[in-house]
Amino acid sequence: MKEQKYILENQKSFELKDIFECGQCFRWNIQEDGSYTGVFRNNVLNVKKHKNQIIFQGVCEKDIKETVEKYFDLHRDYEEIKSKLAKIDNNMKTSIEYGKGIRILNQDLWETIISFIISANNNIPRIKGIIERLSEKYGNEIEYNGQKYYTFPSPEQLKDVTVEEYRKLGLGFRDVRLYETTKMILNKKVDLIEMKNNPNTTKVREELLSLSGVGPKVADCILLFSDLKRFEVFPIDVWVRRVMNDLYIKQEDENKVSKKQIEKIAEEKFGDLAGLAQQYLFYWRREA
DNA sequence: ACTCAGGTATTAC
């Protein structure tokens, strides 16, 4: 594990803030110089933008170029996706303009499952805190730039952790969910490897829903934000409900809008790019 | 003191 560096030039659709603060990830933090540092898999990376360059450096398990290309979804043409979505209507056009640098990361499936279970009825600072404490306590240490970082613990590393210990880390009522889901994955009651090879998104969603603490919204976030990469799903949280109602439904009380209704509109308008559309709309509505 | 935050599981009609 040695330090590596990789520079990408003239990369389109790549803005640090859009990528790291659009709500898909929890372990990237802004630094004093405006760059971001984060831990993913067994890597610690700092990403900096300088003129037409994106500079990646840090401790990388494998070749940094390949690692970065995979994680940052560089093989996908976001320019094409955006131009397709922008044609749908002016709302999409505006939201894409706002979040033009978004890319959907290829995050580890297991980490994504646990992270979004923790996200339920929770706020972002607290979610991040819990995940950091979990990693610090049960993950592996990696040193970079004189600082210690911790990988997200594997299922095996959480094998013997008790509900009480989770509670002590501040997980709240999600402690049991984490405990049960970890057991189910260790027992292969739900097989993550098989899941990645299963092209039937509906089936995969059903499997995810069988996990403790995973409901419809969390399942869709996992499908979209993990390396399962299913772009046709449409996670509906409070923000998406809000923006969809404001733009397309216009009911007095957004809470009275049914999920089915939102899903129908999303499917009709956005089709197999619904997940991306959701991300632009979500980010725009929450931040702008 | 009290509300709220990237929902889910449980219970009751």
Added chain:
DNA sequence: GTAATACCTGAG
């Protein structure tokens, strides 16, 4: 099936 309700925690 769909609606109502409890639920840890800590920041504002």
